[in-house]
Amino acid sequence: MFLAQNTDAATDKVIKNIENLEHIDFSKIKMSALLEKLIEWTATTGFKLIIGALIISIGFKLINKFVGRFIYVLEKKDVDITLSKFLKSLITVGLKIILVLPVLGYWGIELSGIAALVASAGVAIGLALQGSLSNFAGGFIILFIRPFKVGDYIETATYGGTVEQIGLFYTQLVTIDNKQILIPNGTLSNGSLINYSAKPTRRVDLIFSVGYENDITHVKEVLNKIVERNKLILKDPAPFVAVSAHSASSVDFIVRAWCNTENYWSIYYDLLEEVKITFDKENISIPYPQMDLHLKEALKK
Known part of the structure; x- marks a missing residue:
């Protein structure tokens, strides 16, 4: 009898707890927790992401304006167009890398870890990019030795055309019939070429x-x-x-x-x-290939 009474009491208590749970709005609890986490993320990580993205966006625009102004000054001072175009590519890439690295640190990305990763993968990257690195070095050799400049008509073992642009990795030629040719700088710096525009x-x-x-x-x-x-x-x-x-x-x-x-x-x-x-x-004759045929009658037997 006592066991039955305790069982009934426990059952009634469970039923009352279930009835109380029915009055709780679980959706409000989930939304409230989600909102709190969103506010916390926005105040910490999200804020940093937004600020970093703004810095990169505004910084890239300022870099482009600065480089454009710098090249404009060089052109006004009659600096060779070959040098100015090469410097434009080099300075733009360099300044953007310098801008991005501190932002990565601000976002909490360990630059030392990135450096270690790059160092550990250096051999593989070097092997994979040896052609590109050779072209990059070739661009500096062309800029230093100056075998040709923008506007010169050059001829390699394979192609010929007017130099339109000397980039970091490739030199762009335009043929007489207006075709564009991209030649790796490594090939140009290590091979033979004829510069028809070098002399006046x-x-x-x-x-x-x-x-x-x-x-x-x-x-x-x-x-x-x-x-x-x-x-x-x-x-x-x-x-x-x-x-x-x-x-x-x-x-x-x-x-x-x-x-x-x-x-x-x-x-x-x-x-x-x-x-x-x-x-x-003037009745001056110009000879052309010709052949004289002499036919002889067959001897009669």
Whole structure:
């Protein structure tokens, strides 16, 4: 009997506790706890993240303006455009790295841990980026030795074009037909190239062939007059016209004329056209490959 009474009393107590729980709003308790944690996070970590992000955003804009102003001053002082463009890339990257590192420390990221991680992975990174590091070093070599500059027309073993930009890792060329070529700086600094724009003057060399039946003195006079009429050809050094070879079916004349580098191709094509027109007027023959066939009648038996 006593056991039954205690059991009933315990059951009644449990039922009353359940009834009390029904009056509790668990959603308010969860929302309140979540709100407290959100406020705590905002006041500590979140605040730091927001401040750090603002510093990076504003800092990047200030760096871009500073670098732009710095390059503008260099251009006003007639600093070579090759150097100014290279410095723009280098300074921009360097300043942004300097800005980001303190912000990472402010966020609580241990820079010593990052340094240890980079050091431990140095060998792997070096092997993976050896090509890029070579190109980066090649950019400094090009800037220091100055084998070419922006605006020069260069030719490598594979490509040729006008230098449009020298970057940290690649040099950008533009071909005559307006194609863009990116060449690694490491390749340019370690390979052979021809810089057609390095000197202010160039020499146009052309060979013209005439038939053996022509008077070579007359041909030489005609060529000299053609060269003298061209106003783009320099008088000093003086042009040179002479017989260069007695070929199998022609007498070859060489014409050497000096000009400003930017006028090279104009003179080259003008001379080719003018010589053909003048030779036709002067009845000077230009030989071309030909074959004479002699047919003999078969001997009759």
